[in-house]
Amino acid sequence: MKLVIVIVRNIDSGDVTLALNKKGFYVTKLASTGGFLREGNTTLMIGTEEDKVEEVIQTVKQECGPRKQIISNPVGTADYMAMNVVVNVGGATIFVMDIDRFEKI
Numbered sequence: 001m002k003l004v005i006v007i008v009r010n011i012d013s014g015d016v017t018l019a020l021n022k023k024g025f026y027v028t029k030l031a032s033t034g035g036f037l038r039e040g041n042t043t044l045m046i047g048t049e050e051d052k053v054e055e056v057i058q059t060v061k062q063e064c065g066p067r068k069q070i071i072s073n074p075v076g077t078a079d080y081m082a083m084n085v086v087v088n089v090g091g092a093t094i095f096v097m098d099i100d101r102f103e104k105i
Contacts, residue, residue, distance in 0.1 A: 001102045004056050005095040006044040007032065012064035012092075013042035019063050020046065025056060047102050057094060066091040 008016055017027050030043040046056055070084050 001099040002048055002050050002053050003097045003099045004046040004048060004053060005097070006046065006056075006060050007041050007093040008044065008060070008064050010040040010042050013044065016044065016060055016063045016092075019059050020044075020056065023055065023059060025052075025059075047099065053096055060092050060094065064092055 006016070013029065017029060020027050025046050025048060028045040030045070032041045032043045034041055048056060068086050070086055072084055
């Protein structure tokens, strides 16, 4: 048995959870914070058999792969205009851990 811990941006969490549920995976969702843009994150915990771990990871990749986003970066005083900056967003941080025992009550 494996525990897959997936950390995604809040904006991606609904799509990832829905896709995993459609494939029969149960997901526990926890609110978390952090990251480059200090946006909210969601931590998803998925308990699964070892042979299903790659399916979980591929599903996460499909739903929240890295992409570019333009953000406004205000700088300086009124003499300077705000600049748009392209940053990489999305993606996920994934941990896979061995589980000695799992019970669903």
